[in-house]
Amino acid sequence: EIVLTQSPGTLSLSPGERATLSCRASQSISSSYLAWYQQKPGQAPRLLIYAASSRATGIPDRFSGSGSGTDFTLTISRLEPEDFAVYYCQQDSTFGPGTKVDI
Amino acid sequence: QITLKESGPTLVKPTQTLTLTCTFSGFSLSTTGVGVGWIRQPPGKALEWLALIYYNDDKRYSPSLKSRLTITKDTSNNQVVLTMTNMDPVDTATYYCAQRLQPLLYPAFDNWGQGTLVTVSS
Numbered sequence: 315e316i317v318l319t320q321s322p323g324t325l326s327l328s329p330g331e332r333a334t335l336s337c338r339a340s341q342s343i344s345s346s347y348l349a350w351y352q353q354k355p356g357q358a359p360r361l362l363i364y365a366a367s368s369r370a371t372g373i374p375d376r377f378s379g380s381g382s383g384t385d386f387t388l389t390i391s392r393l394e395p396e397d398f399a400v401y402y403c404q405q406d407s408t409f410g411p412g413t414k415v416d417i
Numbered sequence: 418q419i420t421l422k423e424s425g426p427t428l429v430k431p432t433q434t435l436t437l438t439c440t441f442s443g444f445s446l447s448t449t450g451v452g453v454g455w456i457r458q459p460p461g462k463a464l465e466w467l468a469l470i471y472y473n474d475d476k477r478y479s480p481s482l483k484s485r486l487t488i489t490k491d492t493s494n495n496q497v498v499l500t501m502t503n504m505d506p507v508d509t510a511t512y513y514c515a516q517r518l519q520p521l522l523y524p525a526f527d528n529w530g531q532g533t534l535v536t537v538s539s
Binding site: 346364368407411 | 477
């Protein structure tokens with residue numbers, strides 16, 4: 315079973331700054347299988363990125379995904395106040411532990 | 418517009434069987450390429466993938482929970498049902514149903530229900 319590790323656990327930044335979130339798989343995976351979600355308190359997750367780098371419908375272009383093999387990255391180019399949330403990566407039937415982006 | 422909504426008991430006792438229903442609209446589970454899954458999230462913890470059912474009735478289960486889970490679909494009523502046996506307090510979580518992104522090549526969920534909190538306690 316593939317295990318996903320996300321780092322850092324918490325990222326403390328300010329609006330306007332760049333956020334770089336990492337997701338590492340325990341073995342090489344297909345990029346088609348890697349997705350990123352955003353979750354705010356009391357809300358369901360929202361799909362941001364699928365296939366490692368494709369933005370889901372309606373997702374602003376400040377969100378971008380990259381990576382291959384075992385190392386994947388979610389980048390938020392300039393943080394907006396509404397971007398402070400927890401972010402999860404997913405590989406098929408496995409979710410990572412999440413990265414909290416807070417102020 | 419696609420919507421999904423989970424329903425079921427909010428409180429179950431240890432050892433009981435949990436039955437959750439996902440009622441959806443805006444798509445059909447008889448359409449090629451459609452899938453609906455269940456994901457749960459214990460309070461303050463990460464998401465956990467549970468089960469998935471496809472338009473052709475193929476099913477997938479979390480290996481660690483496979484012996485306790487059953488997923489079925491009722492196409493005519495636009496519902497997916499998840500049963501989990503032998504409930505334990507560690508199963509306390511918000512349970513979500515979600516639609517798989519199409520095409521099925523990409524195993525992500527792009528439409529989610531609001532979730533339902535299930536507490537396991539005597």
